[in-house]
Amino acid sequence: MATQKLVVKCNVCGTEFELPEDVMDGEITSCPTCGARYIVRIKGGAVSLEEFKGDVEDYGE
Structure with missing residues (x-):
């Protein structure tokens, strides 16, 4: 069974990039082109990016 690639689009520069499975x-996560940082949001199987405002700590969960 093939896994679906999680591709998202940067809201700043428009680059499409793949998220880890x-x-x-x-x-x-951050855009590999411009470095914009985002919080990954997964709801009902849909993946979206929320602007990272610097007030959330990523503990590598």
Whole structure:
């Protein structure tokens, strides 16, 4: 069974990039092109990016 790739789009520069298969809700990621930081949100199987404002700590969960 093939796994579905989790591809998201940066809201700053428009770059599409792939998230790791084991990404979790609340995890922090950044755009590989411009470095914009986001909080990964997973709801009902849909993955979205929320702007990271610097007030959330990523403990590597």
